[in-house]
Amino acid sequence: xxxSSEQHPxxxxxxxxxxxxxxxxxxxxxxxxxxxEEARIEAAELKDIAVALGLAVAPVQPSAAxxxxxxxxxxxxxxxxxxxxSRATSLAAMDAAxxxxxxxxxxxxxxxxxxxxxxxxxxxxxxxxxxxxxPDVHSGDASSTPRPATASERAQTxxxxxxxxxxxxxAAAVALFVGGISLGQSLNSNQFESQQAASLAQINAANxxxxxxxxxxxxxxxxxxxxxxxxxxALLVDNLPVLPGDQDYQLWYMNNGAATAAxxxxxxxxxxxxxxxxxxxxTGDQVGVTVEPxxxxxxxxxxxxxxxxx
Amino acid sequence: xxxxxxxxxxxxxxPPAPASKEELLVRVARGDxxxxxxxxxxxAPRVLGxxxxxxxxxxxSEEVTQEIFLEIWxxxxxxxxxxxGASTWILTMAHRRAVDRIRSSQAGRDxxxxxxxxxxxxxxxxxxxxxxxxxxxERVEKAMNRLTQLQRQAVSLAYYGGFSHSEVADMLQxxxxxxxxRLRDGLIRxxxxxxxxx
Numbered sequence: 441x442x443x444s445s446e447q448h449p450x451x452x453x454x455x456x457x458x459x460x461x462x463x464x465x466x467x468x469x470x471x472x473x474x475x476x477e478e479a480r481i482e483a484a485e486l487k488d489i490a491v492a493l494g495l496a497v498a499p500v501q502p503s504a505a506x507x508x509x510x511x512x513x514x515x516x517x518x519x520x521x522x523x524x525x526s527r528a529t530s531l532a533a534m535d536a537a538x539x540x541x542x543x544x545x546x547x548x549x550x551x552x553x554x555x556x557x558x559x560x561x562x563x564x565x566x567x568x569x570x571x572x573x574x575p576d577v578h579s580g581d582a583s584s585t586p587r588p589a590t591a592s593e594r595a596q597t598x599x600x601x602x603x604x605x606x607x608x609x610x611a612a613a614v615a616l617f618v619g620g621i622s623l624g625q626s627l628n629s630n631q632f633e634s635q636q637a638a639s640l641a642q643i644n645a646a647n648x649x650x651x652x653x654x655x656x657x658x659x660x661x662x663x664x665x666x667x668x669x670x671x672x673x674a675l676l677v678d679n680l681p682v683l684p685g686d687q688d689y690q691l692w693y694m695n696n697g698a699a700t701a702a703x704x705x706x707x708x709x710x711x712x713x714x715x716x717x718x719x720x721x722x723t724g725d726q727v728g729v730t731v732e733p734x735x736x737x738x739x740x741x742x743x744x745x746x747x748x749x750x
Numbered sequence: 751x752x753x754x755x756x757x758x759x760x761x762x763x764x765p766p767a768p769a770s771k772e773e774l775l776v777r778v779a780r781g782d783x784x785x786x787x788x789x790x791x792x793x794a795p796r797v798l799g800x801x802x803x804x805x806x807x808x809x810x811s812e813e814v815t816q817e818i819f820l821e822i823w824x825x826x827x828x829x830x831x832x833x834x835g836a837s838t839w840i841l842t843m844a845h846r847r848a849v850d851r852i853r854s855s856q857a858g859r860d861x862x863x864x865x866x867x868x869x870x871x872x873x874x875x876x877x878x879x880x881x882x883x884x885x886x887x888e889r890v891e892k893a894m895n896r897l898t899q900l901q902r903q904a905v906s907l908a909y910y911g912g913f914s915h916s917e918v919a920d921m922l923q924x925x926x927x928x929x930x931x932r933l934r935d936g937l938i939r940x941x942x943x944x945x946x947x948x
Contacts, residue, residue, distance in 0.1 A: 449929070450934075451930045451931050451934055452930060453907075453934050453937075454906065454930065454931075454932075454933030454934030454935070454936060454937045454938075455914075455915040455929075455930055455933045455934070458905070458908040458909045458933060458937070459845055459846050459849040459908075459912075459913050460849075460908040460909075460913065460915045460933065461914070461915065462914055462915070462916060462917065465915075473778050484834075485805055486934075486937045486938070486941065487838070487842060488834075488838060488941075489937050489940050489941045489944065490841060490842070490845065490909060490937070491837065491838045491841045492886075492890060492908075492940070492944055493890060493905075493907075493909050493910070493940075494800045494841040494844070494845060495796070495837070495841065495883075495886050495890075496883075496886050496887045496889070496890035496891070497796075497799045497800050497803050497887075498797030498799055498883055498887070499796050499798070499799040499883060499911075500795055500798045500799040500802050500808075500811075501794075501798070502794050502795065502798045502812055502815055503812060504821075505812075506794070506798075506812050506815060506816050507787070507790055507791075507794070509816060510786075510790065510816055510819050510820065510823075511783065511786075511787060513820060514783055514786065515823060516825060517820055517823055518824070519779070519781060519823065519824050519825075519826065519827050520824050520825050520827050520828060521827065522827045522828060523828055559853065591821075597853060638921040638922075640913060640918075641907070641913075642903060642906075643908065644911070645903075645906040645907045645910045645911035645913075646902075646903075646906055647890075647891055647894045647895075647902065647906055647910075648891065669895070669899070669902070670899075671902070723853060
């Protein structure tokens with residue numbers, strides 16, 4: 441909490457609307473919400489912006505089984521009673537304050553996402569020790585415990601995972617998939633791998649993420665993902681053959697006949713190998729892969745095994 | 751009222767408008783299963799699209815979508831239309847659930863693995879984009895492009911990536927305090943660019 445106290449709690453409004461707060465900051469921010477009408481108005485507005493981001497995502501049709509399951513579960517899933525009058529009143533008052541009358545239909549969602557005024561008081565009562573996954577709604581649970589937990593209770597269960605663990609686990613995942621990237625001696629490999637993972641996550645999260653797919657000359661599937669605004673790209677190849685010890689795969693950015701070296705990698709022969717390219721991608725660049733002597737070459741010495749147009 | 755009238759007049763060319771999501775939610779709150787089915791048909795693809803954007807894995811995203819709709823069924827009694835639109839209520843719930851799922855350890859690990867082989871095109875391939883979605887997408891993309899790069903990255907990682915602000919700070923290698931302010935001023939900028947939301 442100390443790291444937050446230097447800052448004004450109002451700074452947390454963005455992360456709150458994006459569900460990106462950790463437990464400590466959630467408590468701080470909810471206390472701030474309870475005190476400040478201005479903060480409640482801003483929170484409702486920013487929540488609407490988050491929803492606008494959600495509405496910009498392309499829909500995906502669920503399989504028919506999802507609806508069939510749901511319809512079958514309804515009869516065994518009781519509905520929650522409406523909020524008790526006192527709580528409803530206080531929440532309604534809060535939300536009324538948070539709603540700009542007449543202008544936007546300010547969307548402060550109901551109980552599940554509304555800052556509970558009792559949140560701060562009950563903090564710590566629920567999750568003192570072992571972190572556990574957030575409880576799922578099963579029809580069985582619901583019949584015995586009409587819940588939902590307060591926002592801060594949920595926050596406590598939600599944010600147990602530390603960033604350090606996150607970096608470790610993503611680094612482990614990278615190790616799994618990269619299957620041994622060729623590294624310069626000076627580079628610390630863990631650092632390199634987490635940078636690779638972070639870059640790939642950035643491409644995936646970018647608003648302008650794009651993708652192109654083709655096959656190598658030998659038929660392996662190749663996918664290029666990139667973001668023009670970030671200027672980075674990554675290449676993914678399935679089942680790329682193992683190379684002899686004195687050779688590496690090398691990536692190139694190609695534009696107007698000029699090739700720029702963009703890093704080397706090797707492959708364990710099966711699974712997906714991927715590599716975020718070094719350097720900056722420019723709009724319209726081609727990305728190619730050649731087989732080069734270990735450590736890579738300044739310019740390609742052979743024909744590309746694959747080339748993709750971004 | 752102005753908004754409603756605009757919608758109505760635009761809808762004249764189309765077949766009779768289906769019940770609004772708000773009306774359906776009110777009926778769901780009374781235990782109306784056919785209203786629930788209709789609401790599901792209207793908004794489930796949006797919910798799954800958003801959840802899958804965060805979770806990547808299709809089967810897991812369907813599972814979470816199912817949980818979200820059970821929660822809608824259970825807590826529709828607590829939805830109040832005076833507080834905001836049904837889409838806002840449902841998509842906020844969906845995003846929170848997806849983030850909750852990411853925070854549960856195994857799912858997080860699975861995702862960290864899968865994110866490396868994520869099929870970015872899937873979301874666009876599965877369902878033919880409606881005009882409505884394309885317009886909304888372009889509108890948001892245009893607004894996002896008005897942000898600074900740091901604002902855009904921070905907002906994208908937090909909302910579409912489902913990362914906590916501490917994780918965003920680690921990934922972008924900037925102080926947590928900077929992430930907090932970028933998330934906030936980024937959203938405020940988006941609000942100004944987008945005008946009236948949802």
